[in-house]
Amino acid sequence: DAGVIQSPRHEVTEMGQEVTLRCKPISGHNSLFWYRQTMMRGLELLIYFNNNVPIDDSGMPEDRFSAKMPNASFSTLKIQPSEPRDSAVYFCASSLRYEQYFGPGTRLTVT
């Protein structure tokens, strides 16, 4: 298995632009997680899905952030409009039971 796949790996955008991050979980996994990591705040859970249904989005910072999981093999995290403080590494993870498998992350820079 290729593991969790995230795209793009790097994204540089200007403030105000829409950003879409993509994630393909490991086949057969039924839970999917979006995390954000910054130096200041560390690694934070933003939202997670179980069987494509959002279970907990309490970590989503504000209405500018939205996440979808239209099917078991694909999820997106969208930021609209983006702001410089959104600059971070965004990780996607998936799991079947107790072990979460993390993707390589997307490094987002908003200028």
Next chain:
Amino acid sequence: DAKTTQPPSMDCAEGRAANLPCNHSTISGNEYVYWYRQIHSQGPQYIIHGLKNNETNEMASLIITEDRKSSTLILPHATLRDTAVYYCIALQGGSEKLVFGKGTKLTVNP
């Protein structure tokens, strides 16, 4: 979930055992102790977890005290590739919400 406390950094000589402590004095009876690590610029990686019995897998051993208020992750023969930030997390059974603290930065020296 219970709060965990870890030293901010540790050093270990290559080939020696690395013993990483974690305090979780307020852990409840149904909370598991999970360990993940994050090698620089990579996503976190699951290592091991346990409830009250000691656990061992191909990566590490987890020793949980009888009162469950603390635990130790043991890497039996540390290599340079084990240099990473190690996170100890208390997680309620059935929950999937990992809460990462600051972890312990382990540096394995040649």
